[in-house]
Amino acid sequence: MAGRAVTLADVAAAAGVSTATVSLVVREHDGVRPKTRLKVQEIVDRLGYIPNGSARGLSQDRKEIIGLIVQAEGDEQATLGYRSPVYRDEILYGVEDALRKERWSLLISFMSSADINAIRSMLSKIDGLLAVTGTVRQDILDSLGERIPLV
Numbered sequence: 001m002a003g004r005a006v007t008l009a010d011v012a013a014a015a016g017v018s019t020a021t022v023s024l025v026v027r028e029h030d031g032v033r034p035k036t037r038l039k040v041q042e043i044v045d046r047l048g049y050i051p052n053g054s055a056r057g058l059s060q061d062r063k064e065i066i067g068l069i070v071q072a073e074g075d076e077q078a079t080l081g082y083r084s085p086v087y088r089d090e091i092l093y094g095v096e097d098a099l100r101k102e103r104w105s106l107l108i109s110f111m112s113s114a115d116i117n118a119i120r121s122m123l124s125k126i127d128g129l130l131a132v133t134g135t136v137r138q139d140i141l142d143s144l145g146e147r148i149p150l151v
Contacts, residue, residue, distance in 0.1 A: 092108065
């Protein structure tokens with residue numbers, strides 16, 4: 001398997017189980033006997049299998065990624081009164097920590113509040129969007145809220 005990524009099928013073949021069983025183990029789903037789960041997990045670890053997030057996203061029609069728009073330095077159009085890096089860091093760490101507990105990822109974008117094209121391109125990569133009050137103009141938020149869950 002040198003030179004290519006280890007696949008779910010590789011793990012299944014090495015463990016002598018179905019790909020469905022490997023998938024259940026990797027997703028930490030119930031319904032797999034403890035002995036089988038341990039065997040599959042040992043093979044996953046030994047082979048270095050990493051689940052393909054893109055494939056999972058396609059099959060589930062979700063990416064498990066939340067976007068966060070953060071005001072770019074020097075953005076004079078934003079109305080956010082809190083320009084402190086400490087405040088910004090607290091928001092970033094808090095959001096990322098909460099998402100990690102749910103096994104979701106965070107896509108952070110530092111952008112100008114007026115950069116609607118950058119915001120739109122982000123939408124295809126995320127399941128929802130967080131925007132700190134004042135970082136994006138309200139008319140843009142209203143438009144985005146019609147297309148994607150927005151907080």
